[in-house]
Structure formats: structure tokens, C-alpha cells
Amino acid sequence: MPELPEVETVRQGLLPAMEGEVIARLELRRADLRWPFPPDMAARVSGARVMQLRRRSKYILADLDRGESLLIHLGMSGRMVISGLAAAHVPGQFHFEHPAVEKHDHVIFHMANGARVSFNDPRRFGAMDLWSTDQLATHPLLASLGPEPLGNSFHADLLKARFAGRKTPVKAALLDQRIVAGLGNIYVCEALFRAGIHPRRAAGRIGPARIEALTEAIRATLQEAIAAGGSSLRDYRQANGELGYFQHAFRVYGREGAACVSANCPETVRRIVQSGRSSFYCAACQR
């Protein structure tokens, strides 16, 4: 599912179609996703130029030239499909012809440059909102987010402080977007495996050296996934509409019963359920 690396990949895929470009018309094919769209969203966006396309955690932020920013969250099953961008722009990457509007195409960006960007989201856990660019940090969905795991403010001391005294399993703590932003179920499992930490271990009972290792594991896991073009599950596609996006190999996620990838480890990957979600781990490598 779209976690930080997938959202970053989508953002990068959208750049040629959207950044610096004018949204000639925003077409809303329903009135809400997870929440109702803000009043007059189509009118407030139509005709605006996207000055910058940024990412914060799992949110894509489009700063418009009218003082407002569009927030986009892909939820679980949201994807962006680009068509109609001049082939010369990015050779061979995009459908040139506009395909028929598909089921679950809820929002369509008709770009002045001829491109069409469709937001397709079967499960409708996604969201869109408009907010003053100057006040973006106060947006309810952004205000309490923790640091970007790939940014300078994310380091072992911060994680130590936020884990201190907490009895909650480290798995749940890392999924808590207030502690660190952008991780989801897949990359938490992967980072814990890399760091050799059991998903059930209490967050407050991880030693300093192991927190250091966890910090590095989180960074490495995310960086590799971004480099690989993000990774995802079956109903997800790259921003350019191409399939074949989910080639990324996970070490534990989704590998229940398969051999642990560590050299000479005799264990098989196990699956447990923590707060309703699957955790995959190796009982020998993770303590």
C-alpha cells in the first residue's frame, strides 16, 4: 500500500504533468472520498497553476498560485494515472491517448498542457482538502505528524525520547504517525527485521544501541524502496500508469512460512496479529 516510498514515487511521477503547470479544470466525479471535499473545491482549483508539488509524510501537497495548497492522500488503494502528456516530454512513459474513464476515477485533473491525471481509489480511504499554504502546518491532518524519517530531524536521540517509558509494542509505536511520519505496515515490518528487533518488544525497553540500529534500518529501508521506485501490493500502479511496479522484494512482509533470508538461519518467517494487523518477523533474528 502507499507508504512514504510509494507516495514519493507518485509525486515524482506527477512532476512532469503537474509541477509548474496549470490545472485547466478539476473534475469531481463524486462529492467526497473519506470526507466531503471542501466547499467549491473544483472552482478553487480550476485555473490555478501548481507552483510546487511536495510531499509530507504520505501526503502529496500541491502549492497553487492562489495562496492555497491541495492536500492529497492516497489512502490504501488510491493511485494516480497519467495520460495525454506529450510523448516528447517523457518518451515512452505515458499513455498518450486518453483512456476511457474507469470505475473509481473519482477526481480528474484536466491539465492545460493536455495531460489528464486521474485519481482512482476503489476503497475511498483517500482524501483531498484545500488549505492556506501559509497555514499548512496547522492543518488537522498535518499538525501532529512526527518528523520525516529521511530528514535531518529524525535521529536516534529523538526516537529514544519518544519511546521512553512506553509499554506499547514497538510495531505500534512505529505505526504511530506522531512519533515518526510516513511508515506503514510493510516498512515497519521490514525495518524491524533489519534492526533485529521483535515487533512485540515494548518500545521503552529497547537499548540505545538498538535504537541507533533501528533509526538506520528505517532510513535504509525507505531509501532502498524509493530507489526501487517504491513498492506495493496488487492493486497499485506507478504514477505513469504502467504495471510491473511491485517488483520490490520484501525480506519478511508477506513471507509467512518461507525461509528467513538471513545467512544460515534455520527459521521460517512467522506472522502474528498486532492491533488487527499482520506482523511478519523471524523469531531467531528478532528479539
Next chain:
DNA sequence: CTCAGCTCCTGCGGGC
């Protein structure tokens, strides 16, 4: 404050 559990939604795969 912390934490576990529930909820939204649809598509898919397994079992019969």
C-alpha cells in the same frame, strides 16, 4: 495521557 479495538470501503481469493 496511553492504548486497544472498531470503523470506513471495495476487490480478491479460498472454501464449499
Next chain:
DNA sequence: TGCCCGCAGGAGCTGA
């Protein structure tokens, strides 16, 4: 072939 059920999960919400 069709139906039912469980599962996938981001993140807000509720209640203990």
C-alpha cells in the same frame, strides 16, 4: 459457477 467469508490496511474515533 456462484455465494459467503475473511482479509488487506491508513488513520480517526471511542471508550476503558
